Amino acid sequence: MSATPAITIVEVSPRDGLQNEANLVETANKIALIERLVAMGARRIEVASFVNPRRVPQMADGEAVIAGLPDAPGVRYIGLCLNERGVDRAIATLDGRRPLDEAGCVLVASDTFGIVNQGQSIADGITANSAMLAKAKAAGLFAQVTVSAAFGCPYEGPVPADRVIDLARRMADAGAQEIALADTIGVGVPSQVGELTERVIEAIAPIPIRLHLHDTRGLAPANAWAGYQAGCRTFDSALGGLGGCPFAPGAAGNVGTEELLYLFGRSGIDHGLDLETTLAANAWFATIMGRALPSRAGKAGDFVARPIPTGATS
Amino acid sequence: MSATPAITIVEVSPRDGLQNEANLVETANKIALIERLVAMGARRIEVASFVNPRRVPQMADGEAVIAGLPDAPGVRYIGLCLNERGVDRAIATLDGRRPLDEAGCVLVASDTFGIVNQGQSIADGITANSAMLAKAKAAGLFAQVTVSAAFGCPYEGPVPADRVIDLARRMADAGAQEIALADTIGVGVPSQVGELTERVIEAIAPIPIRLHLHDTRGLAPANAWAGYQAGCRTFDSALGGLGGCPFAPGAAGNVGTEELLYLFGRSGIDHGLDLETTLAANAWFATIMGRALPSRAGKAGDFVARPIPTGATS
Numbered sequence: 001m002s003a004t005p006a007i008t009i010v011e012v013s014p015r016d017g018l019q020n021e022a023n024l025v026e027t028a029n030k031i032a033l034i035e036r037l038v039a040m041g042a043r044r045i046e047v048a049s050f051v052n053p054r055r056v057p058q059m060a061d062g063e064a065v066i067a068g069l070p071d072a073p074g075v076r077y078i079g080l081c082l083n084e085r086g087v088d089r090a091i092a093t094l095d096g097r098r099p100l101d102e103a104g105c106v107l108v109a110s111d112t113f114g115i116v117n118q119g120q121s122i123a124d125g126i127t128a129n130s131a132m133l134a135k136a137k138a139a140g141l142f143a144q145v146t147v148s149a150a151f152g153c154p155y156e157g158p159v160p161a162d163r164v165i166d167l168a169r170r171m172a173d174a175g176a177q178e179i180a181l182a183d184t185i186g187v188g189v190p191s192q193v194g195e196l197t198e199r200v201i202e203a204i205a206p207i208p209i210r211l212h213l214h215d216t217r218g219l220a221p222a223n224a225w226a227g228y229q230a231g232c233r234t235f236d237s238a239l240g241g242l243g244g245c246p247f248a249p250g251a252a253g254n255v256g257t258e259e260l261l262y263l264f265g266r267s268g269i270d271h272g273l274d275l276e277t278t279l280a281a282n283a284w285f286a287t288i289m290g291r292a293l294p295s296r297a298g299k300a301g302d303f304v305a306r307p308i309p310t311g312a313t314s
Numbered sequence: 315m316s317a318t319p320a321i322t323i324v325e326v327s328p329r330d331g332l333q334n335e336a337n338l339v340e341t342a343n344k345i346a347l348i349e350r351l352v353a354m355g356a357r358r359i360e361v362a363s364f365v366n367p368r369r370v371p372q373m374a375d376g377e378a379v380i381a382g383l384p385d386a387p388g389v390r391y392i393g394l395c396l397n398e399r400g401v402d403r404a405i406a407t408l409d410g411r412r413p414l415d416e417a418g419c420v421l422v423a424s425d426t427f428g429i430v431n432q433g434q435s436i437a438d439g440i441t442a443n444s445a446m447l448a449k450a451k452a453a454g455l456f457a458q459v460t461v462s463a464a465f466g467c468p469y470e471g472p473v474p475a476d477r478v479i480d481l482a483r484r485m486a487d488a489g490a491q492e493i494a495l496a497d498t499i500g501v502g503v504p505s506q507v508g509e510l511t512e513r514v515i516e517a518i519a520p521i522p523i524r525l526h527l528h529d530t531r532g533l534a535p536a537n538a539w540a541g542y543q544a545g546c547r548t549f550d551s552a553l554g555g556l557g558g559c560p561f562a563p564g565a566a567g568n569v570g571t572e573e574l575l576y577l578f579g580r581s582g583i584d585h586g587l588d589l590e591t592t593l594a595a596n597a598w599f600a601t602i603m604g605r606a607l608p609s610r611a612g613k614a615g616d617f618v619a620r621p622i623p624t625g626a627t628s
Contacts, residue, residue, distance in 0.1 A: 112622055157619035187617040189580045190539050218529070218555075218573045218610035222536035225504050252610050259532045266503045296532035296566050303501040305471035308426055 005272030007264055008234045009257060010210065011042040013285075014065070015049050015080055016254055017242030019058050021289075027061045029288050031068040036281040037239065038072045040257075041273035046078040046104065046236075050086030062089070069098040076101035076142070082118065087132045091139040103136035105129045105145040107171060109164050110153035126167070130174035137175055144178035145171045146212055150196065151181070151188035161196050165203050172204040179204055180236070183223065186216025186252065190226035197230035212236040213255045214243065215294075220255035221263050228269070235260055240282045240293025256295030258282060262302065275302050319586030321578055322548045323571060324524065325356040327599075328379070329363050329394055330568055331556030333372050335603075341375045343602050345382040350595040351553065352386045354571075355587035360392040360418065360550075364400030376403070383412040390415035390456070396432065401446045405453040417450035419443045419459040421485060423478050424467035440481070444488035451489055458492035459485045460526055464510065465495070465502035475510050479517050486518040493518055494550070497537065500530025500566065504540035511544035526550040527569045528557070529608075534569035535577050542583070549574055554596045554607025570609030572596065576616065589616050 014030050014037070025033075030047075037045050047069060053060030062079065069077055079090040079100045090103045107125045108114035114125055129145055137143040150164045168179050181200060183193070193211070201209050211227045213220040213236070224235055237260045243253025261275045282298040292299065328344050328351070339347075344361075351359050361383065367374030376393065383391055393404040393414045404417045421439045422428035428439055443459055451457040464478045482493050495514060497507070507525070515523050525541045527534040527550070538549055551574045557567025575589045596612040606613065 116623055152617055154620050155622050189577055191581045215610065216614045217576050218570065219535050219577055221533050222539050225536050256532065262531050263503055263533055267505045296529065300530045303466055306468050308469050309430055
């Protein structure tokens with residue numbers, strides 16, 4: 001293993017993995033989850049979302065989670081900021097025991113989706129995110145932004161690649177230090193993900209790209225692999241593939257960290273995490289959630305030769 | 315759409331999809347399933363396995379299923395033959411109302427797995443399959459063979475690519491008219507599947523290759539896409555991703571037909587099936603099985619823009 005892994009996994013289970021869970025996960029369990037993620041080897045972890053607690057009660061304890069973050073050297077903690085108030089809350093952690101390292105902003109690539117979800121058109125989103133990125137960066141936070149619905153909008157359908165490239169370029173001009181493309185509703189296919197990844201890399205270089213993929217239609221690992229082949233080296237994923245809505249059977253969650261570790265690990269690409277520790281974390285967190293987590297690789301585990309049944313001759 | 319689709323989907327739900335199901339599916343429901351598969355547009359369907367009914371009770375009604383097959387012009391029906399007795403049973407259907415079109419043989423690429431499952435070493439398997447292929451072909455059946463455990467053995471671990479290529483070449487020499495590579499336990503990754511597919515195509519050309527992928531670790535769609543890029547044009551899949559063992563949560567089944575239709579369809583590659591009819595078949599068969607089928611694309615459905623919620627302004 002090299003000192004620097006070939007790819008970086010950004011663990012989003014404490015935020016995107018949990019925010020749609022109707023049953024509130026206790027703050028202590030969120031902190032214990034983050035400790036597990038650190039032990040797995042995750043070096044970037046999305047730990048909180050600074051949203052209105054009335055809109056997303058599961059994320060109401062952001063500051064409390066941050067107050068209890070393990071002081072893990074080399075680990076970067078991310079807070080999701082959906083507006084300037086969120087950036088202010090992220091900046092406020094800088095005075096605390098364990099400050100956040102990154103502010104993650106979100107620009108929705110669809111007028112309709114942006115207005116339905118946040119009352120914000122694309123144009124308004126560009127203005128708001130530009131100001132948010134500048135403010136976060138000025139305060140010393142790593143300022144990154146995710147272009148969401150980059151591969152399709154639930155209301156408008158397909159999202160033109162040219163629009164996503166334009167938005168990525170605008171965010172680069174606004175000072176973003178990393179730009180992610182999100183397949184928020186899990187509709188992308190590998191040819192599309194590969195092509196858009198390549199074009200956005202070309203548009204924003206040397207600013208790095210990140211992919212945020214949902215496994216709604218079982219294609220997230222295929223899309224991650226296509227993104228890797230196109231040059232992406234940083235991928236969001238969630239332990240156990242958390243992030244689906246437990247009451248909507250169709251809504252699978254983020255791509256499972258287990259899927260990405262198995263995919264990249266067996267392809268000889270160093271990801272810096274430990275699959276066995278990850279599988280143990282999955283088993284533990286399933287007991288917290290009271291159900292098996294959706295990740296298939298998490299259920300099946302690593303490829304380990306089994307003992308030959310007694311009685312068989314070879 | 316062209317007259318000949320760019321890829322062929324071989325529907326294996328009536329056989330590989332059901333054989334591990336503990337609850338016996340009635341013959342009439344198997345026939346109704348096959349009728350649905352025909353209506354979806356499937357043009358090759360694996361309908362029966364000629365195994366000892368005491369070993370696999372779910373497959374005991376092979377001849378009864380065949381007696382009730384829809385007489386669908388242009389559809390090719392496949393019977394799985396694990397030994398010479400199986401080939402004889404496939405040949406016997408040639409005198410019936412609706413004869414089988416293909417005999418599918420199986421050569422296990424691992425001594426240990428072959429001996430544990432069928433009491434047959436690789437060497438014995440080569441001899442047996444060579445005779446079986448010749449007999450089936452002489453009788454007028456399309457004689458194809460699957461090299462199983464081609465990407466890994468549950469007991470021996472990794473299976474050397476050179477061995478698989480050698481076995482494929484031997485089966486080609488024995489007269490096989492198509493050779494499939496099976497990721498029986500779902501351990502392959504795209505780089506491996508792509509490379510082995512390419513090498514086997516080179517070794518057996520002009521005999522066509524087929525891929526049979528299980529989605530045990532969530533990578534089957536990624537592997538199918540890698541196989542396509544390497545030149546494979548025929549893929550096994552099962553409606554709803556059937557084929558896991560319902561009592562072993564880790565044992566996911568075949569790659570879902572829904573996943574492949576979504577993957578290839580949205581990539582602009584004509585597969586000749588209709589996704590909406592497939593989703594309806596999935597919903598119907600879930601009522602027969604009494605549970606949701608594992609396919610994620612089957613649960614989420616096609617990418618269709620939803621109506622904008624009332625109250626939102628665009």
